[in-house]
Amino acid sequence: MSGRISDSTVRRLSLYLRMLRDLERAGVEFVSSSQLAEPSGATSAQVRKDLSHFGSFGKRGRGYSVDGLVRALEEILGLSRSWRLALVGVGKIGSALLGYGGLAARGFDVVAAFDVDEAKIGTRAHGLRIRPMRELRPAIAECGAEIGVVATPTEVAAEVAAELERAGVGAILNFAPIELSEVNGVPIRTVDIVLELEGLSYLMSEAGRRTGSDG
Amino acid sequence: MSGRISDSTVRRLSLYLRMLRDLERAGVEFVSSSQLAEPSGATSAQVRKDLSHFGSFGKRGRGYSVDGLVRALEEILGLSRSWRLALVGVGKIGSALLGYGGLAARGFDVVAAFDVDEAKIGTRAHGLRIRPMRELRPAIAECGAEIGVVATPTEVAAEVAAELERAGVGAILNFAPIELSEVNGVPIRTVDIVLELEGLSYLMSEAGRRTGSDG
DNA sequence: CCGCCCTTGTGAAAGGTTTCACAAACCAAG
DNA sequence: CTTGGTTTGTGAAACCTTTCACAAGGGCGG
Ligand SMILES: NC(=O)c1ccc[n+]([C@@H]2O[C@H](COP(=O)([O-])OP(=O)(O)OC[C@H]3O[C@@H](n4cnc5c(N)ncnc54)[C@H](O)[C@@H]3O)[C@@H](O)[C@H]2O)c1
Ligand SMILES: NC(=O)c1ccc[n+]([C@@H]2O[C@H](COP(=O)([O-])OP(=O)(O)OC[C@H]3O[C@@H](n4cnc5c(N)ncnc54)[C@H](O)[C@@H]3O)[C@@H](O)[C@H]2O)c1
Numbered sequence: 200m201s202g203r204i205s206d207s208t209v210r211r212l213s214l215y216l217r218m219l220r221d222l223e224r225a226g227v228e229f230v231s232s233s234q235l236a237e238p239s240g241a242t243s244a245q246v247r248k249d250l251s252h253f254g255s256f257g258k259r260g261r262g263y264s265v266d267g268l269v270r271a272l273e274e275i276l277g278l279s280r281s282w283r284l285a286l287v288g289v290g291k292i293g294s295a296l297l298g299y300g301g302l303a304a305r306g307f308d309v310v311a312a313f314d315v316d317e318a319k320i321g322t323r324a325h326g327l328r329i330r331p332m333r334e335l336r337p338a339i340a341e342c343g344a345e346i347g348v349v350a351t352p353t354e355v356a357a358e359v360a361a362e363l364e365r366a367g368v369g370a371i372l373n374f375a376p377i378e379l380s381e382v383n384g385v386p387i388r389t390v391d392i393v394l395e396l397e398g399l400s401y402l403m404s405e406a407g408r409r410t411g412s413d414g
Numbered sequence: 415m416s417g418r419i420s421d422s423t424v425r426r427l428s429l430y431l432r433m434l435r436d437l438e439r440a441g442v443e444f445v446s447s448s449q450l451a452e453p454s455g456a457t458s459a460q461v462r463k464d465l466s467h468f469g470s471f472g473k474r475g476r477g478y479s480v481d482g483l484v485r486a487l488e489e490i491l492g493l494s495r496s497w498r499l500a501l502v503g504v505g506k507i508g509s510a511l512l513g514y515g516g517l518a519a520r521g522f523d524v525v526a527a528f529d530v531d532e533a534k535i536g537t538r539a540h541g542l543r544i545r546p547m548r549e550l551r552p553a554i555a556e557c558g559a560e561i562g563v564v565a566t567p568t569e570v571a572a573e574v575a576a577e578l579e580r581a582g583v584g585a586i587l588n589f590a591p592i593e594l595s596e597v598n599g600v601p602i603r604t605v606d607i608v609l610e611l612e613g614l615s616y617l618m619s620e621a622g623r624r625t626g627s628d629g
Numbered sequence: 630c631c632g633c634c635c636t637t638g639t640g641a642a643a644g645g646t647t648t649c650a651c652a653a654a655c656c657a658a659g
Numbered sequence: 660c661t662t663g664g665t666t667t668g669t670g671a672a673a674c675c676t677t678t679c680a681c682a683a684g685g686g687c688g689g
Contacts, residue, residue, distance in 0.1 A: 447666075447667075462668060466668055466669070470667085472668080475665050475667075
């Protein structure tokens with residue numbers, strides 16, 4: 200049980216949890232590994248293996264208790280609490296995030312927002328006062344934000360990430376298309392839209408090459 | 415040479431290309447696999463293996479010609495052309511995308527935008543007229559968009575994706591937090607911010623558990 | 630209590646990706 | 660032309676993830 204868990208396992212656990220919450224809302228009491236597998240495109244064996252890293256949650260012959268597994272997965276993923284986010288860069292993507300109800304609904308609350316633009320500092324965006332960068336360190340210490348969000352231009356993203364880390368966040372979500380290197384064990388996830396589009400570009404070109412010539 | 419190429423390889427090729435373009439701009443002529451590896455956190459062997467799936471691009475003893483490899487990777491990834499995107503859902507995230515210069519700069523042009531909101535239809539966002547959904551099929555046929563972008567509420571995302579597919583797009587980029595299943599070989603990439611945050615939540619909780627108890 | 634059906638949990642096998650390590654190739658200098 | 664220093668391209672090994680397949684356990688009807 201429980202050694203190092205792969206990213207793909209954790210990803211799938213989140214997807215299982217999503218489905219379980221839907222089932223819970225629908226009043227379903229038990230679910231089997233194969234039902235759980237379907238929406239994420241996994242196999243039933245994979246579901247069972249993923250869960251087995253953390254313990255034994257099912258009843259043989261019956262499946263898993265929906266309520267029980269929801270609680271267990273929330274515990275495993277750290278979602279039985281809520282997390283506070285500090286946003287840096289209230290531009291196009293930063294504003295979209297501030298207005299996104301889907302975050303708070305899942306326990307991720309943006310509690311502070313920062314920018315360098317004098318025209319924005321002091322104004323309110325979705326109920327949150329935009330603060331100057333100079334307040335970043337004390338404000339994060341004060342409000343206890345655990346996750347920093349980088350939504351600044353690419354050129355300053357690395358510096359902003361380093362500053363967030365110094366301010367004491369435990370993890371960083373980055374929207375700039377640049378690979379930020381983790382230091383001090385603070386994990387960083389980058390949402391890189393251009394990379395996704397280039398992946399699609401590859402697949403479409405590949406399909407064209409296969410169909411187009413010979414094949 | 416060239417069988418089925420893994421997603422992670424394609425991902426890294428994009429990152430190599432990014433660095434190569436920087437080097438090109440800086441006037442560098444040759445680059446070694448180890449220099450190329452650094453920014454993406456790969457190893458030099460990995461760089462060479464990744465490239466070897468597609469051919470032999472380097473000169474032993476010298477490294478890779480920056481210009482030559484840029485051309486080769488653009489060809490492989492399908493980036494020696496530009497791609498047309500059709501956006502469905504001009505809300506918070508859709509508007510952010512429309513205003514994002516980083517897409518056009520890398521050869522991804524949003525050429526059509528659609529919504530169901532009567533108040534938005536007919537108005538212009540970043541120079542593009544917002545069209546009613548009823549025009550989706552003919553408009554995509556006419557302008558020849560290859561990639562559909564789903565930026566609608568989650569509840570309608572699957573239906574919108576299906577409609578885009580019927581309209582003839584070759585790939586879909588989805589921002590709704592839902593796993594859409596590929597049909598007809600049209601690849602789908604989902605950008606799921608909540609999933610990324612939950613991954614970070616897991617890592618932070620895990621770190622806490624390791625530090626907190628015993629360890 | 631027994632026997633049947635169902636589903637889990639899990640070693641073992643298969644499949645895939647990354648790293649290792651070295652011969653082959655190239656350049657420059659003498 | 661030969662030698663030495665450097666870096667590629669690539670099989671083989673190591674490592675990691677997924678799938679297979681089945682014994683073990685649980686519920687239920689009789
Ligand atoms: N807009 C999008 O849809 C989109 C999509 C994908 C990725 N991105 C990436 O997200 C990042 C932000 O993009 P955007 O479109 O929101 O840009 P934007 O220009 O609209 O916003 C950037 C904000 O960051 C602020 N800023 C600049 N330097 C700063 C600093 N040193 N410290 C703090 N704040 C600073 C600016 O004042 C501005 O408010 C970019 O890296 C971009 O590549 C954007
Ligand atoms: N806002 C964010 O920062 C953010 C972040 C991550 C994910 N998302 C996801 O992106 C999606 C859009 O989010 P948003 O915040 O932009 O929402 P939004 O409500 O601001 O925008 C949604 C848009 O879609 C349009 N729409 C609704 N039904 C439609 C249909 N059937 N066909 C075409 N258009 C339709 C609406 O009129 C609206 O303009 C959601 O699935 C959300 O979960 C948003």
